[in-house]
Amino acid sequence: MAVAGASGYAGGEILRLLLTHPAYVTGDLRLGSLTAGGNAGSTLGEHHPHLLPLADRVLSATTARELAGHDIVFLGLPHGNSAAIAEQLSEETVVIDCGADFRLTDSAAWDRYYGGEYAGHWPYGLPELPGGRERLIGATRIAVPGCYPTGASIAMAPAVAAGIVEPRVTVVSISGTSGAGRAPKANLLGSEVMGSVRAYGIAGAHRHTPEIRQNLSAAAGTDVVVSFTPVLAPMPRGILTTCSAPTSVTAAEAREVYRKAYDAEPFVHLLPEGQLPQTGSVIGSNAVTLQVDVDTDAGLLVVVAAIDNLTKGTAGAAVQSMNLAVGFTETDGLSTVGVAP
Ligand SMILES: NC(=O)C1=CN([C@@H]2O[C@H](COP(=O)(O)OP(=O)(O)OC[C@H]3O[C@@H](n4cnc5c(N)ncnc54)[C@H](OP(=O)(O)O)[C@@H]3O)[C@@H](O)[C@H]2O)C=CC1
Numbered sequence: 001m002a003v004a005g006a007s008g009y010a011g012g013e014i015l016r017l018l019l020t021h022p023a024y025v026t027g028d029l030r031l032g033s034l035t036a037g038g039n040a041g042s043t044l045g046e047h048h049p050h051l052l053p054l055a056d057r058v059l060s061a062t063t064a065r066e067l068a069g070h071d072i073v074f075l076g077l078p079h080g081n082s083a084a085i086a087e088q089l090s091e092e093t094v095v096i097d098c099g100a101d102f103r104l105t106d107s108a109a110w111d112r113y114y115g116g117e118y119a120g121h122w123p124y125g126l127p128e129l130p131g132g133r134e135r136l137i138g139a140t141r142i143a144v145p146g147c148y149p150t151g152a153s154i155a156m157a158p159a160v161a162a163g164i165v166e167p168r169v170t171v172v173s174i175s176g177t178s179g180a181g182r183a184p185k186a187n188l189l190g191s192e193v194m195g196s197v198r199a200y201g202i203a204g205a206h207r208h209t210p211e212i213r214q215n216l217s218a219a220a221g222t223d224v225v226v227s228f229t230p231v232l233a234p235m236p237r238g239i240l241t242t243c244s245a246p247t248s249v250t251a252a253e254a255r256e257v258y259r260k261a262y263d264a265e266p267f268v269h270l271l272p273e274g275q276l277p278q279t280g281s282v283i284g285s286n287a288v289t290l291q292v293d294v295d296t297d298a299g300l301l302v303v304v305a306a307i308d309n310l311t312k313g314t315a316g317a318a319v320q321s322m323n324l325a326v327g328f329t330e331t332d333g334l335s336t337v338g339v340a341p
């Protein structure tokens, strides 16, 4: 295996998970190249001191030549860097891209939200969506979902698929700052973020709007309109998503739909009635915790989901997808046990 972007947050979390993966522990999976951009030449320990077993590994430059020859390549690179590398890797190499390059099926949506050449789309790394697991088995190219679309899609797919809501969904997601990556930005300085919560990318401007719409429309079999509001919160990781959509079913009927959809899912947990998801319970875990209720006065289904953006929202989805692609047990290397308090 190789990890490109190993000095970044996504790459670091992939490595954290791989270090305890049963196939890594037995030696069936081995770590080859770890690469970076400007930080090539430094050691991994300078960037991820929590990954002690790999502290002395030297990061290489990110080139297709460096990544070639590995059976599995994880790409944790900024958007727009994956396509050129992936096309130079063997078709037999399992390439798992954490970026957005291959997520969208609609080239017009790509043009509007990303721009530049549309690279196409790959099997989408969210097995919990209807038909999602089957598409990943044996796949050699996988597009890992964005962190916001993971929570929102898992929260609303059962409702739109069962037709218990009108196809108009409102999503508000509160994210920790690691969702923005670790490259320095003034608006992510501690002094800007601490003690303040702010919305951004409102009214359809955020690039995850078409990705959520794509997922929910596929689950529903009809177009589902999405209004998405991301919110940045002063915490390092975690996303709490609240979704709502018009409904006429009761809370008990809605819960039954979710129970059926997710009872057999290893990572999605519908919490007991009255218990609400919180990011603090899923940190470091690949779990998604959900609560489902109906606001009868407003006529709205309300679904709340908590994930760790770096685990289920990125690296956990990447490892879960790898497990399906190469035939490991789907849950290998992934835990539903969080770190708390
Ligand atoms: N953070 C999150 O919660 C999520 C992230 N993702 C996606 O994962 C990908 C990585 O994100 P994240 O880890 O947060 O970002 P980071 O900024 O933390 O890491 C980016 C990584 O890419 C390397 N890099 C940057 N520019 C280049 C370049 N031009 N050529 C080669 N390598 C380069 C960096 O190396 P160096 O240290 O040398 O600069 C670093 O290793 C992105 O596409 C992101 O959208 C997806 C879902 C959630």
Ligand SMILES: CC(=O)N[C@@H](CCC(=O)OP(=O)(O)O)C(=O)O
Pocket: 098, 099, 100, 145, 146, 147, 148, 175, 176, 177, 178, 179, 180, 181, 230, 232
């Ligand atoms: C808090 C924060 O800034 N989050 C990022 C989304 C992170 C993510 O999942 O994104 P990709 O689509 O980039 O892979 C943002 O809003 O741009």
